[in-house]
Amino acid sequence: MSVATHHPLGGEGLGTFGPEPQPLSLLINGEVRTALADPATTLVEFLRDALGLTGTKIGCDRGACSACTVWLDGEVAASCMTLAFDARERSITTIEGLSRDGELHPVQRAFIEHDALQCGFCTPGMVMSCAHLVNKNPECSLDDVKTAISGHLCRCGTYPNIFKATLAAAAASKGKAK
Ligand code: FES
Numbered sequence: 217m218s219v220a221t222h223h224p225l226g227g228e229g230l231g232t233f234g235p236e237p238q239p240l241s242l243l244i245n246g247e248v249r250t251a252l253a254d255p256a257t258t259l260v261e262f263l264r265d266a267l268g269l270t271g272t273k274i275g276c277d278r279g280a281c282s283a284c285t286v287w288l289d290g291e292v293a294a295s296c297m298t299l300a301f302d303a304r305e306r307s308i309t310t311i312e313g314l315s316r317d318g319e320l321h322p323v324q325r326a327f328i329e330h331d332a333l334q335c336g337f338c339t340p341g342m343v344m345s346c347a348h349l350v351n352k353n354p355e356c357s358l359d360d361v362k363t364a365i366s367g368h369l370c371r372c373g374t375y376p377n378i379f380k381a382t383l384a385a386a387a388a389s390k391g392k393a394k
């Protein structure tokens with residue numbers, strides 16, 4: 217998945233903020249989005265509460281469950297452990313930005329086809345980590361998938377179908393690349 221190399225908000229400088237809320241502009245899913253935030257706002261709070269991007273979930277809110285996984289500059293990150301102001305000059309991708317031209321990412325499609333969710337609460341975070349793996353390594357093995365989601369807690373226990381879905385998505389991506 218490509219990420220912007222030129223940051224449209226670059227050069228703003230990293231100043232001192234707070235304690236009052238102030239406008240914060242972040243590059244999210246290829247668009248600059250602006251809303252008020254105070255310096256203690258986490259990225260997931262900013263996404264959900266300020267921008268209405270509720271696909272990213274809050275589970276533990278302390279870096280232990282990975283429900284809040286997004287990509288920062290194309291790498292997976294826990295958005296509950298990232299201050300929104302620290303995401304300036306980064307390129308943020310959320311589950312809402314994973315599809316392209318109306319087409320689901322192969323991992324999203326495979327999760328549907330392989331019934332890789334029950335309640336769905338962990339699913340956006342799982343998809344972000346599995347899509348990151350498949351994009352980086354379409355030759356990934358079952359062990360690679362297990363490692364990629366080792367920080368994710370699924371209380372419904374859908375792990376076997378998540379493994380199958382991710383390997384199927386990897387096989388499909390590999391086929392496309394040929
Ligand atoms: S909500 Fe961020 S790791 Fe659990």
Ligand code: FES
Binds near residue numbers: 338
């Ligand atoms: S599908 Fe319910 S927590 Fe994972």
